[in-house]
Amino acid sequence: MTTSFTGGCLCGLVRYQINGNPIRFYHCHCSRCRKASGTGNASNLMVELESYQWTKGEHLIKHFKVPEAERFTNYFCSECGSPLPKIRPNMGIAVIPAGTLDSAPAMKPQAHIFWTSRIEWSCESGDLPVFEEYQSDS
Template sequence: MTATAELSGSCLCGKVHYTATGEPERFYHCHCSRCRKVTGTGHASNLFVRGTLRWDRGEELIKRYQLPEAERFSNSFCSECGSRLPFFIEAMGMVFIPAGSLDQDPNFMPQARIFQDSRASWSCDTTDIACFDRYPS
């Protein structure tokens, strides 16, 4: 994707801040049912960075839910506001970052939509739809 990057982000209430440093390897829009459930949306935008994760503040507020029957799915979040947060995947040496938690543009675009066969019929797809900067009038 790109050379070493330093990506920082936070939760909605601002009590948790993090910095991930490393090489971005994957950036996907995931349409699987688990990602839809955990985000409450049609897909999750997930970034994987081979590197390190540092909690700049608020680490004590982080909770993590590991879905018992899932080998590769868990959810890390702020216990105050519920915002999704990154976590380190030990077995892969990668940081999983919910892209919406970033405080700046990561300067690279998603590579693919995954689990497209699980996409909800109402979810975004590759067709053109109207876009608005604010609420439509």
């Protein structure tokens, strides 16, 4: 069964919709995710790119590509500064900041990644597995 869910930024000027099932759901503890989220980790849901679409305010989206990073680009609303989904055409996915969703997805977080980069005051692992790097389906 395919799910459909929506999300957007804090001011509501940028909106998106997903028509498909999430692929992965990770808590990332890398230093770049910490800086971009302003907290101890970023909780990100990955979806197939073809299941994702902007529905409102795409012209308000800005992004910042970390020059020395192979893949890290931060997308955000130019009005309110809220983080927004990161489009990764070369990987065929959209990376959704879970806090921008309007409701909780059916999938629960699966793991903590970049655990060795974790800041000491961040959340504990709980029952989730921890990995030193990004984990893919392979």
